[in-house]
Amino acid sequence: MDRIDQKILAELQADGRLSITELADRVGLSLSPCHRRVKALEDSGVIVGYRAQLAPAALGLNFSAMVFVTLREGNRQAVESFEEAVTQIAQIVEAQRLFGEPDYLLHVVALDLPAFQQLYDERLSTLPNVQRLTSTLVMKRVIQDRPLPL
Numbered sequence: 072m073d074r075i076d077q078k079i080l081a082e083l084q085a086d087g088r089l090s091i092t093e094l095a096d097r098v099g100l101s102l103s104p105c106h107r108r109v110k111a112l113e114d115s116g117v118i119v120g121y122r123a124q125l126a127p128a129a130l131g132l133n134f135s136a137m138v139f140v141t142l143r144e145g146n147r148q149a150v151e152s153f154e155e156a157v158t159q160i161a162q163i164v165e166a167q168r169l170f171g172e173p174d175y176l177l178h179v180v181a182l183d184l185p186a187f188q189q190l191y192d193e194r195l196s197t198l199p200n201v202q203r204l205t206s207t208l209v210m211k212r213v214i215q216d217r218p219l220p221l
Contacts, residue, residue, distance in 0.1 A: 072117070075100065077221045079108055080117070084218035087121040124216060127180055134181040135209035138195060139173040143202040152199040160194055173205065 078098040082089060089097070095105035112118045127135070142149060150168075157166050157177065165178040179195075181187040195204055 076108060076112060076117075079105070079112065081218070081221050083109075083118065083121075131182055132180045134183050134187050135212075136179045136181075136187055136206050137209060138177040138179055138191075139205040139207075140175040140177060140198070140201060141173045141203040141205075142175075142200045144200055145174070149200040153201070156198050160190075162190055173203075 075098055079094065082094055082097050091106050091109065092102060094109070095102050098105065100108070109118070127133070140153075142153060153175075154166075154168075157163055157175075162179050162181055163177050164180055167176045168174065169176055177195075179187065179190065181190055191204070191206070195201075
């Protein structure tokens with residue numbers, strides 16, 4: 072990857088809706104070489120997709136919590152079962168497996184505190200192999216979806 076590829080990635084991170092024509096102009100390439108480079112970055116797995124960023128509050132999702140999960144067992148079947156179940160809960164917008172304790176960090180969104188409590192009681196606490204859940208409420212998002220440093 073050279074400096075032009077890095078420029079392409081920086082521009083696409085800032086605005087994934089750029090047309091190839093606009094992108095080529097911004098990075099100083101003609102249309103065909105720019106298109107080839109973008110295609111190569113996609114094919115190599117550097118660019119994994121494009122999406123719209125949504126404002127949670129505008130969709131009524133005014134509540135956010137971080138939920139720390141400790142599993143009873145750490146064997147392969149227990150981990151796979153837990154991870155599969157987590158993918159089925161739409162309110163979990165990010166899930167990370169951690170080294171040490173706790174085992175997982177889940178970022179959960181909900182309409183409000185009562186909706187979170189219901190989700191917690193009915194879905195999160197019944198996830199397979201869960202020993203302990205600990206939650207903390209998000210007060211404010213300081214950094215969100217920051218572009219990767221290039």
